[in-house]
Amino acid sequence: MASSMSTEISHFDSDDRVYPVAIAGGGVVGLTLALALAQRGIETIVLEASARPERSPSQGRHFMVSFGCWRIWRSLGLGDLLAAMAEPVWGLSAVCADGTLGVRAEDSQDGSPLGYMISEEGLTLALMRAADQDSLVGFAPIGPVMAVETGPFDISLRVGGHRVRARLAVGCDGLRSVIRQSSGIRFDGWDYPLKSISAVVQIVGGHGGVARQIFTRRGPLAFLPLREGRGNIVWTQPIAAADALMALTDDDFIDEAASRLGAILKGARLSTGRQSFPLGSHVADRFHGDRVALAGDSAHQIHPLAGQGLNLGLKDVAALVDVICDAQRLGLDIGSSAVVSGYTRWRRSDAVATAAVMEGFSQIFSGPPALRALAGGAMDLMGSSPAIRSWLMREAGADTGDLPTLMQA
Ligand SMILES: Cc1cc2nc3c(=O)[nH]c(=O)nc-3n(C[C@H](O)[C@H](O)[C@H](O)COP(=O)(O)OP(=O)(O)OC[C@H]3O[C@@H](n4cnc5c(N)ncnc54)[C@H](O)[C@@H]3O)c2cc1C
Known part of the structure; x- marks a missing residue:
């Protein structure tokens, strides 16, 4: 796919061609948006910075995706x-x-799982294949979008020597989004003095499909269940401590994790290398600009302790699809600020609230014992009410509020 698209460059950057939507960034968020718009008859071009190396789908990062998303x-x-x-x-x-303090959640609404753990690599490849089979999605892994230029009727995205024109450009280009920066949109927040280490382990016993997380004063350590008796360890620590963990041998790393997570890691061995990620909490001051919308990490970055970052990005996609399709149906210009500002109003408050909740959890779980005991009492009280429990489960599963069409049951 990569080679066939890149040889057809003149096809998509000819001067008279104006796409309805150009998407910068062919990660999970960008590809999902392209497929969802195509299903509603809207053609897109996805401009991706990197030609993806073929890696085993079981390697690399894994995501917990809620049942709502x-x-x-x-x-x-x-x-x-x-x-x-x-x-x-x-x-x-x-x-x-x-x-x-302890929190347990075991019941979903209708006997379906609370969510799924899936590999980023496998998921991205599956979405790329689906995109390849869809005539309304063009995938062009030809290098990074470097700049945008907005005109009265369209926007141009510059990639190397090419120029791609569209009515609306959507920045799905991650944390350092060029679309966001070129549009002068602020990304307010802070960097944490923390890193998360992610690794896949093969365990000896079963995991029962249960995600486990243990909070220490220095940060959370999670074991997330994967297929074939494997698990994803995500371990957040202060930067120096994380660097020291990265420097350990595989066996010593597992021993350190096992001394905190206990029996689940008895006899486990690492089945992938370790990757470490810097952490931050940032939300764009608006999710739109002139003929621009932002979705996914280009619009928000949150602490990964509850695995909500991609879930927020998928919710952005679902909302943006409704906003674009409604505008199209009404004959409106889909890139106009009247249209895209509605998307900011729909999505930004959720991202701000989720970032605040993650920060609150992080403070409580790493805070003094008295604060944790207080929070524990409050959680016990809430957990004793079936109605509140059910609402909390639906909230965590992205099944509350003004749900976009794609997320309705
Ligand atoms: C340790 C860790 C664990 C996590 N676990 C979870 C979890 O369990 N559940 C969850 O919901 N979230 C989780 N997250 C958050 C999740 O990783 C991100 O929210 C998600 O990957 C964002 O996807 P995205 O497509 O928006 O951005 P990205 O995955 O960053 O994709 C951006 C794409 O844009 C491309 N690109 C970049 N610049 C340009 C450019 N200028 N032009 C064109 N293309 C460009 C990149 O090559 C890439 O393909 C975790 C995060 C961390 C750090």
Whole structure:
């Protein structure tokens, strides 16, 4: 696919061609948006910076995707294909290392899982294949979008010596989004003095589809269930401590993790290398600009302790699809600020609230014992009410509020 598209450059950057939507960034968010718009008859071109190296789908980062966001791929007809690559998550358990606070969640609404764990690499490849088979999606891994130029009727994206024109450009180009920066949109927030280490382990016993997380004063350590008796360890620590963990031998790293996570890691061995990620909390001051919209990490970055970053990005996609399709149906200009500002109003408050909740959890779980005990009491109280429990589960599963069409049950 990569080679065929890149040899057809003149096809998409000819001067008279104006796409309805050009998407900068062919990650999970950008590809999902392209497929969803194509399903509604709207043609897109996806401009991707890197030609992807073929890696084993079991390697690299894995995501927990909530049942509400999973519905998006189900609506696109990809549910079965992706579920076959994913591990359903049936329960969650989060405890403080000193036992002051614990949260358990085991029940979903309708006997379906709370979410799925899926590999970023496998997911991206599956979405790329689906895009390749869709005549309304052009995928062009020809290098980074370097600048944008906005005119009265369209926007031009410059990639190397090429210029691609569209009515609307969507920045799905991640944390350092060129689309966001070229549009003068602020990305307010802070960097944490923390890093997360991610690695895949092969365990000896079963994991029962339960995601486990243990909070220490220095940061959370999670074991997330994967297919074939494997698990994804995500371990957040202060930068120096994380660097020291990265420098350990595989066996010593597993021993360190096992001394905190316990029996689940007895006899486990690493099945991939370790990757470390710097962390931050940032939200764009608006999710739109002149003929521009932002979705995914280009619009927000949050602490990964509850695995909500991609989920937020998928919710952006579903909302933006409704905004674009409604405008198109009414004969409006889909790149006009009247249209895209509605998208900011719909999505930004959710991102701000989620970032604040993640920061609150992080403070509580790493805070003094008295604060954790207080929070524990409040959680016990809420957990004793079936109605509140059910609402909390739906909230965590992205199944509350003003749900876009793609996320409706
Ligand atoms: C350790 C860790 C664990 C996480 N776990 C979870 C989890 O369990 N669940 C969850 O929901 N979230 C999780 N997240 C968050 C999640 O990783 C991100 O929210 C998600 O990857 C964002 O996807 P995206 O497509 O917006 O951006 P990206 O994945 O960053 O994709 C951006 C794409 O744009 C391309 N690009 C960049 N610049 C340009 C350019 N100028 N022109 C063209 N293309 C460009 C890149 O090559 C890339 O393909 C985790 C994060 C971390 C750090």
